[in-house]
Amino acid sequence: MRKPRDFDAELKALDDKTRELKTRKVQQLGELVIVTGADQLSTDELAGALVAIAETKETAKREAWAERGVMFFESRSRRTAPASGSNRRSAPGHQGSPQSPAGGTGSA
Template identity: 65%
Template sequence: MRKPRDFDAELKALEDKARDLKTRKVQQLGELVIATGADVLTANELTGALIVLAETTHTGKREAWAKRGAAFFRGRSPRSPPASVPNTDRSPAPSGGTQPASGGTRAA
């Protein structure tokens, strides 16, 4: 005879995993805001901009944003580097700690 499954334990494990994934998603979104320099905006400005982005259905605009985002993640950010960092092709990310080096989490 087979051992009965503990559905309560399995459900709790799934809930814990879902909570951990939500936490990681929120942390990564925060890191993205900082990495793009959007952390200088007020919460109202950032919220308003995100609402406009989410409501936009114009395919051309969304494709242009996707290309710009892909270029950012490839290290060719449209933002200009700080004046203290020389603009060379050999150093794609300016120093200053705004982007995690390994894509992992940073201690807060």
């Protein structure tokens, strides 16, 4: 006979995983702010810039920003890990490995 599924335990596990992923995302976004130097901006400046970027629908601008981001991460990977085969281009925003703890995003 088949063992009945414990839906409550499965839901709790999914909830825990969701919480963990959200926490990791927030940490990685904080690390991205720090590594780009944007933590030197005031909270209002940073929020305003992010709102403007999020509202921008111009493909050319978004592609230019994406290219600049790629160049930023490629130049960082050359300084921090020469001869490394890893793809550092998406490190703070997309990799699953934990990085240095975000000590705070700060506001000026």
